[in-house]
Each structure stands twice: as structure tokens, then as C-alpha cells.
Amino acid sequence: MKKFRLPRKIKKKLKHKWLFFPSKKDGSSQMAFPLKYQEHYDAYKSGILTDLFSYTKEEAKQRAIEWDKKYNTPIEISDEELVIAVDEIFAEEYKKWALRILRLSKDHNIAVKDYYNFVNAYKLGDSTTACLSTDSAEDNLRRSKPRKIK
DSSP states (O other): OOOOOOOHHHHHHHHTOOEEOOOOTTSOOOEEOTTTOHHHHHHHHHTOOEETTOOOHHHHHHHHHHHHHHHOSOOOOOHHHHHHHHHHHSOGGGHHHHHHHHHHHHSOTTTHHHHHHHHHHHHHTOHHHHHHHHHHHHHHHHOSSOOOOO
16 A cells, blocks of 8 residues: 655645534534644535634634633622632642732732633633633732733
């Protein structure tokens, strides 16, 4: 059987792309490797595969606006509710750390945004975003100015 090979220029073009097959009913999607497999390359040529970063600048901006509406809405919760939220989301060894960070970020002018992210993520049941916002709050508590995204 003949080994699958692509021309150098096509390899360069495909090397830095993250390509996926269309989503299944459950929302999952299989990653494609058109550099390795002939079937995946044929799917790429026929237009079946989609790039992970195929959205335009306007779409990215719209996604950011939607995310801000969803997670950055100012919501205050009591300390008892905060303890319950931390108990539900974090493992035992991280509970004290997370509670301390979130209580400090509640009154901090920069990290308060991360506190709101945590509360909204908890209300929506998104534990991954809640954990990441706690980590970001810790970073922002150390800073006097917020990070600038380039």
C-alpha cells in the first residue's frame, strides 16, 4: 500500500489549522488530521471540515459581548451563599484558598469583575469558568492595574 503524502506547500498551509468534522447530535466533534490520513484530506478538500478559528473579527466581537452579558453582570451574594458555592465547586484542599480569594476580590476595584464572573458562572452551573475566574481574581489581586489584552 502506498503511503499518503502531500506537497510541501499544502502541508505548510494545513500545519497550523485545527480542523474538525461536523458536530454530532450530542455536541461533540472529532478532530481531523488531513496531514496524516487520506480520508481526512478528502473531507477537507470537499469542504466538510471546519476550522476551530474560522470566525471573523465581527463574530469574535459579538461572542465577547454575549459572554460579558452572561458572566459580567454585577450580582452580590451573601457570605453564606458564597461558602455554599465554594463547597459545591472546589475540592477540599482548595476551599479555604478560594474563599479567601473571593472575599478579597469582592472589595477590590480590579478583581471585582472576576468575583462577578464566579457568581454568574456558579448560578449558571459552569464550574470550569468559576474555577478560572477564581484563579484570575488571585492574579488581579496582586496587580495594581488590570492586564491589558493586545
